[in-house]
Amino acid sequence: xxxRAVVTAVLxxxxxxxxxxxxxxxxGAVTVEVDPPAVLGxxxxxxxxxxxxxxxxxxxxxxxxxxxVAPVPGRPARRLDQQIVVQTPxxxxxxxxxxxxxxxDTVVARVDVPGDVEAHSTTTVPLQIFLQPDPYAPYxxxxxxxxxxxxxxxxxxxxxxxxxxxIALVEPRLTVTGWPDRFAVGQPVVVTASFVNTTPLTYxxxxxxxxxxxxGEDNKSVRVERxxxxxxxxxxxxxxxxxxxxxxxxxxxxxxxxTVTLRLTVDRIPESPERLSIQHAYQSIPxxxxxxxxxxxxxxxVDR
Numbered sequence: 306x307x308x309r310a311v312v313t314a315v316l317x318x319x320x321x322x323x324x325x326x327x328x329x330x331x332x333g334a335v336t337v338e339v340d341p342p343a344v345l346g347x348x349x350x351x352x353x354x355x356x357x358x359x360x361x362x363x364x365x366x367x368x369x370x371x372x373x374v375a376p377v378p379g380r381p382a383r384r385l386d387q388q389i390v391v392q393t394p395x396x397x398x399x400x401x402x403x404x405x406x407x408x409x410d411t412v413v414a415r416v417d418v419p420g421d422v423e424a425h426s427t428t429t430v431p432l433q434i435f436l437q438p439d440p441y442a443p444y445x446x447x448x449x450x451x452x453x454x455x456x457x458x459x460x461x462x463x464x465x466x467x468x469x470x471x472i473a474l475v476e477p478r479l480t481v482t483g484w485p486d487r488f489a490v491g492q493p494v495v496v497t498a499s500f501v502n503t504t505p506l507t508y509x510x511x512x513x514x515x516x517x518x519x520x521g522e523d524n525k526s527v528r529v530e531r532x533x534x535x536x537x538x539x540x541x542x543x544x545x546x547x548x549x550x551x552x553x554x555x556x557x558x559x560x561x562x563x564t565v566t567l568r569l570t571v572d573r574i575p576e577s578p579e580r581l582s583i584q585h586a587y588q589s590i591p592x593x594x595x596x597x598x599x600x601x602x603x604x605x606x607v608d609r
Contacts, residue, residue, distance in 0.1 A: 334361050335464050337370075339454045341434065346506045347476040348589060348597030351392060351400060351433035356454055358418060358428045365421040368458040370430060375411040377449040383474065385412045385450065387439040394431050403432075418456075436474055440584065440601040446503055447475045475504035477557070479598035481585050488571045488581065488606045499564045500587055500598065502557040508589065508597060509556045515541075515549045515567065516584035526573035532566040541567075553587065571606050580605055 338357040345352060360366050374389050376382050386407045391414040392400030406413040422428040434452075453469040455462060483496035502508055515529060529549045530538040541549040554563050586599035 335359065335366065335456065336361075337454050337456045337464050337466055339452065339466060339470055341452055341470050341472055343471075344473045344475060344505060345434065345436045346474075346504050346508075346597075347388070347436045347438045348508070348587075348595045349435065349506065350594075351390075351394075351435040354432050354434050354452075356430045356432060358422050358430070358456055360422040360424060360426055360428075363424050365423045366458055366463070367421045368418055368456055368463060370414075370416045370418060371455045371457060372414040372416070372432075373408075373411055373453045373455075374413075375451050375453070377451060377471070381445050381448040382410065383445045383448050384439055384442055385410065387442065388436055388474075389450075390435050390437060391416075392433050392435075394433055400433055435595065436476070437595045438476055438597065438599050440586075440599040444478050444480075445474075445476065446478070447473060449473055475506065477502045477504055477508065477587070477598050479585070479587060479600055481600050481602075484583065484602050484604065486604055488569070488604050490571050490573065490606065490608055493568045493570045495566060495568050497564060497566050498585055499562065500553065500557070501562040502559055505559050507556065507558055510589045511553055511555060511557060511587055511597065512589075513551055513553045513565070513585075513587045514544075515551075516547055516586065517549075517569075518547055518582040518584075526571065528568075528570045528572065530568045530570075532568065538568055 336359040338359065339354050341354045342352040356370055372391065374385055376385065386405065389405070389412050391403045391405065393403065395401050403414045403416055406415075416430060416432065418428060418430055420428070450472050451469045452472055453466055455465040457463060478501045480499045481496060483494065485494055488494060498513070500513070517527060529541045531541055531551055532538055541551055544550055551565060553565065554561070581604045583602045583604065584599060586596045588594055588596045
């Protein structure tokens with residue numbers, strides 16, 4: 306839903322390289338409009354918010370935007386600094402993240418408005434927002450944030466959205482059980498990964514992978530197998546030195562789920578005590594898309 310805030314602006318001046326530029330319109334009103342999504346899910350495509358600065362006055366203006374994302378009191382909390390990303394669009398779907406400042410439990414983005422907003426004109430700033438999962442935080446599910454957008458001329462506040470926009474943040478649930486603190490060489494370990502789409506969104510083009518990083522070792526001495534419906538085990542192919550991929554349902558409608566059982570065996574003891582950094586994730590293809598859900602863990606390889 307698009308919200309609009311309006312104030313009457315008065316003439317002010319601030320100094321920039323090359324001289325003074327009007328910071329505020331001398332007549333009429335300046336408004337800022339933002340149209341964020343009502344629901345934002347982890348791993349979904351970045352959503353356009355595209356703030357619009359409308360200058361209905363007779364003087365051009367120049368300034369920057371301040372966007373504050375704050376949790377709604379009384380709702381489940383999440384670490385916004387680890388999950389919220391604000392970016393400018395880039396080529397081939399690769400955006401350019403905007404630096405975020407953490408202020409208490411809020412995150413703040415400051416973005417320069419390109420060029421001047423001429424009198425009786427509108428400037429749109431291309432901006433996107435997306436949500437990435439936090440692999441070290443407990444599952445949150447649904448929470449709510451408020452996005453407040455302001456326009457500044459120099460250091461002077463010109464206008465703030467009088468009715469901030471509320472966004473529901475949602476994420477599917479990934480549960481991994483069976484990870485041991487220690488892997489004994491030659492002894493298989495069975496782990497189970499369950500994925501449930503607890504969101505109101507549809508997730509498509511989904512794939513899953515297991516990432517295993519062995520400090521100082523490659524993964525050629527690690528076997529990863531998947532249990533089939535008949536109880537047999539099929540070896541997964543190592544995509545590179547660190548990643549095994551496996552098939553899951555291509556699409557998850559709201560409420561749909563799947564469960565996969567894997568068996569891992571470390572066949573060689575390292576020369577020194579070794580830590581395994583493990584990541585289990587679901588993501589949308591192509592592989593450079595953000596993860597939908599991810600869990601990180603660590604284990605030690607020991608001789609039996």
